[in-house]
Amino acid sequence: MTADGALARMIRSSAGRRTGDAEERCDLCGAPIAADHRHLYDTGREEMLCACRACSVLFVEDGAGDGHYRLVPQRRVRLPEIDTEPLGVPVGLAFFVPRADGTVSAHYPSPAGATRWEVDAGAWRRAVATCPQLAGVEPEVEALLVNTARSLRHHWIVPVDDCFRLVALVRREWRGLSGGGRLWPAIEGFFTELRSTA
Known part of the structure; x- marks a missing residue:
């Protein structure tokens, strides 16, 4: 993708x-x-x-x-907490997009756009085993969205375009080296909107 x-x-x-x-x-x-x-x-x-x-x-x-x-589907499903550390997430805000060939790409929003890496296949299988709902994520058009920044515990299945909106929001609101005062309220607003549409 x-x-x-x-x-x-x-x-x-x-x-x-x-x-x-x-x-x-x-x-x-x-x-x-x-x-x-x-x-x-x-x-x-x-x-x-x-x-x-x-x-x-x-x-x-x-x-x-x-x-x-x-x-692209429109469903938004709040999941129970998932241990995403084995998936190699270097930050607290990331999304995971399964592909039709069985691989999974991970992305995290940054001021430069979405940084991408490949998820270890075994780690993804273990995540699916602990949360069977992940097996139903539609390749290319849905994603696992995770927000564990600032002690939060948000785990969602969302349309992939929601993830791109989040990346655009981070790029638009980021200021300085650490994001500035507008970034986290904007991200919190994004997740509040998710909850209202789930």
């Missing part, structure tokens, strides 16, 4: 809404789209696409688009 392309699109979208730039358009048909539009994962190009309501409805059924486009 090319997180950089999806991230760049989300940042442009966020900036456009703040400055009143031209409205966003559907990547399939070119129609104007609402701020809360759905996303498709293009398996051929490995990137996220913005979709208007009419186009997103075409991909609701599994197998639509012959597997080329996959509609």
Whole structure:
């Protein structure tokens, strides 16, 4: 998955809404789209696409688009606490995206974007064994989102576009060497919103 392309699109979208730039358009048909539009994962190009309501409805059924486009789900599930230390998380805020080939990529938001590394396959299997709900995470379009920073214990299954929104938020709000005074309240607001939509 090319997180950089999806991230760049989300940042442009966020900036456009703040400055009143031209409205966003559907990547399939070119129609104007609402701020809360759905996303498709293009398996051929490995990137996220913005979709208007009419186009997103075409991909609701599994197998639509012959597997080329996959509609990003909307479910958000709070999980019990998971021991993520064996997954190699160097920071308290990270997300894990399983891929169709069985591998898992991990990412953490930073002021430069999403830093990525590969998760040890055995460590991921052990995490799934302790939390069987992780076995149902849809490859490429859902993620395990973890926030253990500041003594928090948030573990979620979320749509992958939520993760890219979080990366964009960190880039936008980060100030100085440690993030500044706006970063953590913004992250807390993000997780408050997650709880309200779960």
